[in-house]
Amino acid sequence: MHVPDGFLNAPVSVATGAVAAAAVAVSLRGARRELAGAAAHHGAERTAPLAGLVAAFVFAVQMLNFPVGAGTSGHLMGGALAAILVGPYTGVLALSVVLLMQALLFADGGLTALGTNITLIGVVTVVASYAVFRALVRVLPRRRGSVTAAAFVSALLSVPAAAAVFTGLYSLGGTAEVPLGKVLTAMLGVHTLIGVGEALITTATVGAVLAVRPDLVHAARGLTRPLVLRSGPVATPGSGPVPQAAATSSTTSGTSTSATSPASARKVWAGGLAATLLCAGVVSFYASGAPDGLERVAGEYGISSQEEEHGLAGSPLADYGISTIADERLSGGLAGVIGAGTTLAAGTGILVVVTRRRNARTAAAAAVPAAAAVPAADGGAGRAESDTGRTPAGNA
Template structure:
């Protein structure tokens, strides 16, 4: 759902840019409460993983595809403030280096794909997870629902903004129905990816899922004679384990997704493009300022294989998001 240049008038683009800048500034301050010796090293990996998975468009209807947005996933894994920072880095790298999302629309994209998805996803996750306190498996259900709802919510915010400041007249009801419908389907894919990812991390390193901290308790088995045995690793013990194996494994999976699996992504237009074509405002998009760069359209412009472009993008996002996280973290020693 990357918004191109030309969809919004100057006033709306500037206003969204102010909202995005203010949101990122607030999150830079708030992230200090989240970025500890576990979350800070995770932030770069989470951002790079979202970048890689966003390359993997999947079909959702005839001639339409979708891809992960990632706001709910980022919030659950590293916290809502840090999640917004991760999404901002991903969208910045995509817009500047890959011409994916307009430069004048960067504020719009950060607002609807970053801030809205994180706020809605985190709110739904916390509500559902609090009802299942102590049940780690139900955290995955909370993640599924958070991701599912965050995508159509983002699409409807786009529709509202376009109704207010779009460069083409639209029938708000028709566009809202079209955007909400197709992005509900995309949200199912997003929910499956998010639930699978959160479940995998919970199975291996539950202490690295920010949203699950304090929700799950180790199972205590009591014998006939009163003795007790704790099943499952208590969080304080898990937190002392080295992060290096997990981080290296995560980077490896991310590189495989970006470097190999990306070749099999759907080439059909995504939900926003499909709706814009059907509703007659796709022609309002304008050429990207950096559309002639070698990496534009993920290497297609410069004849670079999409897998190579993906690996370059993963490296950029990993370095930038990691640097932001380490700069914003609490000033304590990072143990990896």
């Protein structure tokens, strides 16, 4: 559902741009807390790369249009997936990076409509899916199966939610006269079908990460049963019972963080990167070429007649291909790999800056009380020495 230039008038485009900018600003602050919480589970040095990988994976999977029937296709939006894996604030940032890369490198989604696309795909899907997810996990049993079930439902509902918001925006600033009631019905119908594909992809990905590293799933923290590790001396005949404190250690975070290691985190990151490059560089060649849900509805109701050419339509990577390479498979594969790599680098870089600013502020806040305590301590010591030196003289 990448909205092109020309669908919405200037006032609505400016308004959605302002909403997107505000959402990104708020998310920068919220992401610092989310990344700090993730660092407490699996190390500060790996939080930004893992979140950056989520952005690159979403970019790659968005290239995989899947058919939904009647000559229409759909693709992952990724709001639910990003929110569940790395948190809603970090998820908004990750999707904003994806949409920025798509608009600037591949002429996908309009330049004047970038704020609209961030609002719809990067904000509405994240907020809607995470709200549904949190509501469901509050009433479902506290186990991993509940996480995947809630992920399925939240991802499914997030897509028609974005479709409904787009129709609302079009009612305010659409550039063509169309029957909005019929457009809404058509948008909800086709995007509900696309939502099923979104839910399947989201559930499969979240389930795969839960199976190997549940502590990496932001929304699952505190929902899974703490892992108990049995270690210590082994009881032998005649040695008596082993003390419970020495025999058992348990995690307190609600996830199996104590059973993981930096090496296993690197393996997850490497596996995710391999899957990302495979999707972007190979599987994308087999994606459906049918118009997606928005394109289909826009063409049916005359909205597409208002579409304007993208300002970067002549860029070397426009339409997810390299213009200087004649072989279609090689051209699309290399373009996908370049896009995924650029998104990974940009997403990781932004989140590294966010993490370091958080750490710098925390260190500065901790240094202030310590600095204030030093003069007091010195002064107290000086007075004590003075009193000690003065006492004999007074007695004399």
